Amino acid sequence: MSAVTREAGADERPAVSVPYRRLTLANSVLGAVIVALDGTVLTIAQPTLRRDLDASFAEVQWTSTAYLITVASLLVFAGRLGDRFGHQRVFAWGVLGFGAASAGIGLAPGVGWVIALRVVQGVFGALLQPATLGMLRAAFPPDRLGMPVALRTSAIGVAAAAGPLVGGVLVTELGWRAVFFLNVIPALVMGLLALAVRAPRAARGAPVGGLDTRGAALLAVALAALVHTLVGIPGHGWTVTGVLGLLVAGAAGAALVRHERRAPDPLLPPAVLGSATAGAALGVLVTASAAMMGALFVGSHLLQDVLGMDPLRTSLVALPGGVMMILGAPLSAVLLRRWGARPTALTGTLLLTA
Structure with a gap:
């Protein structure tokens, strides 16, 4: 009996070939990376975008917030779609749409078009993100899922940290539109591969509750x-x-x-809505993310518009923050084991505030 067959039998699922697992892992990691990279790369490009398109500061803010609102609104809903129709299929359409929207933003004649297409990009980004994790769950048995998920998570962290530097180089050398064209070819390749490769029966989706x-x-x-x-x-x-x-x-x-x-099939389960622990955790997560991304957004405009730095130098100033995020991830895992979640979260919040 082959290793694949033994794993499938242990998990009581149809066999999944090793090449399919490798392709799934590559698509999952790369798909998550282009979404993570998109946010921080754009932040460095926004001052140049504002000058080039003669946009107001509020309009430039909407190039980020329109995308984030769309993703936040549809993320759980998109996960339900993946459960019903298969995460690989949802991933394929999500990544192809994300790439097409990116190309449209790169060709946009005005900031209104950029904002509208960022909403479209957010729709496909919402389809893409949960599908990258759902594909891994369908392709790997539970006892071998840890490594692929850890690899995906690490890649997201590296992409988010490297985003300002990548953005600084692209904007300085090619202009702000290049940060969106960067997504097009990888998205096209991943989408076509996901459509061309037939998913095993276990990964094709199954009937689930209603869509809220x-x-x-x-x-x-x-x-x-x-x-x-x-x-x-x-x-x-x-x-x-x-x-x-x-x-x-x-x-x-x-x-x-x-x-x-x-609702019979709520978008947000009552256990989450009524849980003080989940509410506190989400509150800390949202606050910390807003502080870090907000500081990067404001800092980019301050460094470029007020202090006169070019995008590349701005990205180098922002680089230590990204490096510390990468170095801090394994440290936080050690502290979680020794201290527990509450002291670790409190320490991280205090350090962020300082």
Whole structure:
């Protein structure tokens, strides 16, 4: 009996060939990397984009927030689609769409087109991200899943850390549009390979619960209204539009919680909504991510627009932060084992604040 057959029998699933597993691992890692790289690369390019397209600071903010809102609204929903139709198929369409949207942004004539196409890119990014993990779960048995997931996670960390440096080189040498054209060829290759290779029966999806489209729509409205208000306050102060935005965000958020508690197949499980531990963990994660990405966003404009640095020098100034993220990851794993989650998270938050 071959090794593949033994693993399949132990997991009570049809055999998955070694070449298919290797292709799945490569697609999963590269797909996650281009999404992670896209965010930090763009941050370095935004000051140049703003000058080239004569955009306002708020419009440049929306080139990031429009994408993030779309991904956040659809991420769980996209995971359900992968469960139903097969993660490899969802990955293929997600990565092809992501590449096509990237090409469109690279050719965009104005900032309005960039923002609109970033929304489109966010839709496909939401399809892509959970599918990269779902494909690994379908291709590898549980006792061999740790290494592929760890490799994917490490690659995401390296890509996010290297993004500013890659962005600085591309923008300095080729202009801001190059950071989007960077995605096109890898996305096309990965998408066509995912469509061409037939997935094993175990990875083709299965009937699951209903798709909570109403929950996804309410989440999108709440996030869009809240972020629209927060983006507008620095430039215009507390206007009627800002107050209405907060009211809409609050009403949509309340409706979302009520709907999720009653829905037969909720987008957000009640156990998550009602868990103080999950809420605290998500709060720390969101706050830390906002602090790091916000500092990089503001720092890029300060270094380039105020201090006159070029994108490459800006990326070198930002590089130590990315390097420390990579070095800190194994250290955090050691601290988690010795201290536990709460002291480790508190220490990390205090260091970030300092």
